[in-house]
Amino acid sequence: MSVSPMTQADVDIDLGRLVKAVWEKRVLVAGLTAAAAGLAFIVTGLLNPLYKSETRLLIETREPVYSSDQNQTNSDTTFDDRAVTSQVEILRSTDLVKQVARTLDLSSREEFDPAANPSAISDILVMLGLKKNPLDVPAEERILKEFYKKLDVYAVPESRVIGIEFSSQDEALAAQVPNALVDAYLAFQSGAKLETNTDASAWLEPEIARLREKVRESESKVAEYRAQTGLLLVNQQDTIAAKQLSDISTELSRVRGERADSEARAQQVRTALQNGQAVDAVSDVLDSPVIQRLRESEGNIRAQLADVSTTLLDAHPRMKGLRAQLADVEQQIVSEIRKVLSSLESNARVARLREEELVAQLNELKAGSAREGEEAVELRSLEREAAAQRELLETYLSRYREAASRTEPKALPADARVISRAVPASEAYFPKTGPIIIVAALSAFLLSSIGVMLGELFSGRALRPSSALVGDPTAAPVMANQAAAVPVAAAFAPSGDQSESHSAALPQISNDADDFSVEAVAEQLITDQTPVAVCVSPEGDEGSAAAVMLTRTVAGDGLKTVLIDLTGSACPTELMAESTRLPGLTDLMCGETSIADSIHPDRLSSAHVIPRGNANARRAMRAIDRLPMIIDALTEAYDLVVVECGAADAASVARIARAERSEIVLSILRSGEAEIATLLAEFNAQGFDDILLMTPGEPVSPLGNRSSAA
Structure with a gap:
């Protein structure tokens, strides 16, 4: 090979x-x-040293002490940020700058017009056409350009204060320029107010003359209309007709009362006479002097009659004479009562006639009042027009008097106040x-x-x-060059004192591939359709990180993959889960949660993870025999179940993995040949014939990464 x-x-x-x-x-x-x-x-x-000085200005509303607005509320709030910014632009205006330049004769200073005395190099560049002749620009424009370079006008944040800074090679000039600029600004503000005031006075004067004529014409129309319509005023409010109507109404009410009173008293006397009742209780009868004398005579006669009746008989001439006198007096009383009744009836008739006369006059006045009402509408319209013209005239007169009192510049202070004037700087700022x-x-x-x-x-x-860098699950760790240089095959070749142990492990080597990378192991598992991969990381969290990479690689190829965290450090949980406090394997083993609730998505891939959990680990280990059943249940839902055991030994792995359905993956980073041979022998002793070696870096052996039984 x-x-x-x-x-x-x-x-x-x-x-x-x-x-x-x-x-x-x-x-x-x-x-x-x-x-x-x-x-x-x-x-x-x-x-050349440069000196800088600063003047500060406060923008505020200022009115003369005799102003008609002095009792009004302060209007400083009208100066918002935009108003202050506008004042900054006024301070930077070309007209003010030109005025200050002329006042301080800045054109005579070389500092503000360096182009007036060009150097020989500058003349050569101008002759060659490499530079524009600065003298082609007007001197005033050159001075303004230098002036603006040295000027800085700014608004102090969160205030209505404006700062004016100026820099110059002359410390005295650096202070004179901002002070002169502020003085010119204040004079400009006062002049603007004075100009506005003068324009107002010039406009108000002819307007007042015109209004006076209009007021006179309006009041003349009111007087003429009153005279024509007879709507003359008796007092400040009532016309003659209205006054007459009021008086007649009052008189009519009085006459009606008298008539009703006379009729009532006459009826009372008439009723008493008709019914033969005594009329002495009637006030009109009692008030009659004649009846009073007759009653007095009647009393005397009755007294005499009573006196003589004791000594004389009824047929006596004296008795007859007294009775005749008494009857005559009574007849006179009745006659006098009838006269009183006739007088009352006469008074009632007179009152009735007076009432009828007053009613006729009242109706006539009402008819006239309706006509006057129509005429009063036109009169009120003329009066309103005259009142409006008069009020406008008075307003114009008040404004004119106020404007006339402000004819001096000192009477119109600017809406700004100097709070800090510039002084010559004691040291240069540059x-x-x-x-x-x-x-x-x-x-x-x-x-x-x-x-x-x-x-x-x-x-x-x-x-x-x-050096080998492990720990980031999103990038493959790199093996050190020195570690990768030693071939793993040497671990299984008999040499020296280790020939016996190595010879026992040598029959287990199978050269299926030359790559120990995570991608190669993932491809091997996918090709073999392995349902369960038990990852053992003898070197701790670095190997566990490789198991996480293996899980994500398989999931990236489209397989449904889940990782079970059996490590003590919970490294896979920290790398994959959103939180280390999620329910997981220990909670599931203790019966505190279901399988569905213990499965959570990976943060960086489509894989799933069963975290270590929050329950007591010792208590969970008592139910470790349930883990194979849980793994079998997960294989029904997932294509690959990765069990990361951390630095576990072969005996512990044998308790949870079945050799016929599981693949053992050794995640090796820096272990030597002896350690690898020992691990292979231990797993071979537990019945695991096929072992996958995985190094997430350089290949460590040319013999492949799968070991198999001979």
Whole structure:
């Protein structure tokens, strides 16, 4: 059998060698670092220092103390972020900048117009057409360009404060420019208000004259209409007709009351006379002086009659005379009562006639009032028009008086206030010699060190063979070159002291393939249609990770695959399950969950996993005899059941696996020939004739990966 060629092993970077190389070239690195620091020192010494000053401005609403709005609430809230940003743009406006440039005579400073004195090199480049002649640009535009380079206007976040920064080679000028810019801005704001105020006054003056004429015309129309329609006012509200209607209504109510009273009293007297009742209780009868005198005479006569009746008989002339007088007085009383009744009836008739007359007048006034109502509608319309014109005139007059009082710039403060003026800086902000030298030296040191390291890497002196890396189930681990160099076949060839044990294991070797990789083992299991694969990992979690890779490889080929975690460290559970607290094998063995509830999907493939579980492991081991039945049940639903046992011995595996239906997979990474031969002998003793060797890296033997009975 020919030996398969070995593949090139991976390499690692030797960090120690890289550091050593830098140390060996320390003179070069230090020289470059010192040169960079010296060059930085020279360059910073040649640069002109720049000074920076700042002025701060607070945007707020400002009104004169005599303003009509001084009692209103503060309107600072109207300045939102967009309003403050607008003020920033005004401060950067070309008109303000030009004004400041003219005020400070910046055109006379070479700092703001370096193109005015071009160098010889610049003239040559212009002559050759390689550079545009800077003098073709107007001087004012060149000054503005340099000005904006040195100017920085910004809004302070979460506030209405605006900062104006300016840098210059002259520390005094660096402070003068932002102060002058702020003064120009405040003057611009006040001037804008003054201009607005002047325009308002100029517009209001003719409008007021026009409104006065309109008010006069409107009030004249109201007066003329009142005179024409007779809607003259008696007081501030009532017209003559309305007043008459009110008075007649009042008089009619009074006359009706008198008539009703007279009729009632006359009826009372009439009823008393008709029924022969005494009328002395009637107030009108009692109030009559004649009846009072007659009643008094009647009383005297009756008194005399009673006095003489004691001594005289009824037939006596004296008695007859007194009786005749009494009858005459009574007749007079009745006659006088009738006169009272006649007077009451007469009063009632007069009141009735007066009532009829008042009703007629009232009806006539009502008819006139309806006509006046229609005329009053037009009158009220004219009055509303006159009132509206008068109110508008008063408003215009008030605004005009207010605008006239603000004819001076000081009377109109800008909606901004300086809270911090710029002062000349005591030290330059650029260049910072110390930090620049430090940065230059550090950069030179890093670049030179990196250059030395790259040289070592490209030469190969900083590379060394890599070690086997296991643990990531998504990538195949790599075997060390040294481990893969020893052929497994030597473990089964008799030599030296081990000839006896090796000769016992040698008949079990079968050369089915030359590949021990996970993919080869997966292909072998799929080809043989193996229902159960028991993976044993003598080297612990690294081998268990290979079992996870085997499970995912088989599932990737379209087979339904499940892995049972029998390890003590729960490595497959951590690599495949969403959580290590999911119910699994120990819970199933203890009867705390069902098979369906213990199966969970793999995080990275279509395979399934039965985690280790959360129940007590010792208690679960008491029911280990149930595991073969569980495995048999799973084979009915899955194409392949992978049982990862970890570092288990052959006797333990024999308790859960049936030799006729199971394949034993030894996951070997770094074990030597003796350890592999011992493991094969142990499993052969337990009745497992076919053993699959799996190394998730370089092939370790040219003899294949399946062992079989001789």
